[in-house]
Amino acid sequence: MSSRRFWVGGNWKMNGSLASNKELLEHFAAATPSGSAEVVIGAPAVYLNQLAQIVPHGWGVAGENCYTQSSGAFTGEVSPEMLKDVGANWVILGHSERRAIFKESDEFVAEKTARALKAGLKVSVCCGELLEEREAGETQKVVDRQLLAVVKALSEEDWENVVIAYEPVWAIGTGKVATPEQAQEVHQAIRQFLAKNVSQAVADNTRIVYGGSVNPKNCVELGQKPDVDGFLVGGASLKPDFVDITKARD
Ligand code: PEP
Numbered sequence: 001m002s003s004r005r006f007w008v009g010g011n012w013k014m015n016g017s018l019a020s021n022k023e024l025l026e027h028f029a030a031a032t033p034s035g036s037a038e039v040v041i042g043a044p045a046v047y048l049n050q051l052a053q054i055v056p057h058g059w060g061v062a063g064e065n066c067y068t069q070s071s072g073a074f075t076g077e078v079s080p081e082m083l084k085d086v087g088a089n090w091v092i093l094g095h096s097e098r099r100a101i102f103k104e105s106d107e108f109v110a111e112k113t114a115r116a117l118k119a120g121l122k123v124s125v126c127c128g129e130l131l132e133e134r135e136a137g138e139t140q141k142v143v144d145r146q147l148l149a150v151v152k153a154l155s156e157e158d159w160e161n162v163v164i165a166y167e168p169v170w171a172i173g174t175g176k177v178a179t180p181e182q183a184q185e186v187h188q189a190i191r192q193f194l195a196k197n198v199s200q201a202v203a204d205n206t207r208i209v210y211g212g213s214v215n216p217k218n219c220v221e222l223g224q225k226p227d228v229d230g231f232l233v234g235g236a237s238l239k240p241d242f243v244d245i246t247k248a249r250d
Helices: 018-030 046-056 080-085 096-101 106-118 131-135 139-153 157-161 178-197 200-206 218-221 242-246
Strands: 007-011 038-042 060-063 089-093 122-127 164-167 207-211 230-233
Touching: 007 080, 007 089, 007 164, 007 207, 018 046, 018 060, 018 242, 038 089, 046 060, 046 080, 089 106, 106 139, 106 157, 122 139, 131 139, 139 164, 139 178, 157 164, 157 200, 164 178, 164 242, 178 200, 178 207, 178 218, 218 230, 230 242
Parallel strands: 007 038, 007 230, 038 060, 060 089, 089 122, 122 164, 164 207, 207 230
Antiparallel strands: none
8 A cells, every 4th residue: 555644535515504513523523533544524614613623633624615816806705815714724626516516617726726725725626527528438538637737737846735536527426436446547547647747756645535425335445446545525424424434444
């Protein structure tokens, strides 16, 4: 196994309340989560301050989006500095729901990634193909295009604070998880892409995590693959047994 620390992110999407967040996080803390994996919970911006105060010891807190500016006349937006101010140390960017529903382009995602890193946040940047793109044999082309925009916006040092989440869109929230072989194939290709377009060191050290219908039952097998360095988990991160996913590689 590699020296890359296993990384497990929860993405609560637009879910939660002060009361339910507290209950779930108290459960996570009591259920002895992994002592070795890096665990981060992404939640709506309005709850980040609460999360920062009550997540289990050592866990990170992530925004699920941010803008490219620090402050100003951008009604409704949240800056990377504001995420930090309320206790977040991570941000999830380029999620397929942001790309599809809010029409975020590869370049915009890349610009946000660069700005968030500059502000001192760590970034989980998402990529992944639609079902029709996979069926057309275009998976790697799509993922390379999405990541090339990010490569162009970042310096080599920036990659130290980036986790790539490969999330095939057809697997998100559908219950249709990629097979461990499908995930490994794309992750390996992403690592080769990083070696070619950034450096061998960045390819070796960057965590590439899989997202898409991960649950406590399928996580162990997926986590055995050499290029699967963890998970980004949506639906299953809102359930008490998310703690089992943090222990997939323990
Ligand atoms: C996600 O939203 O990033 C995700 C992977 O969702 P789910 O685990 O529910 O498929």
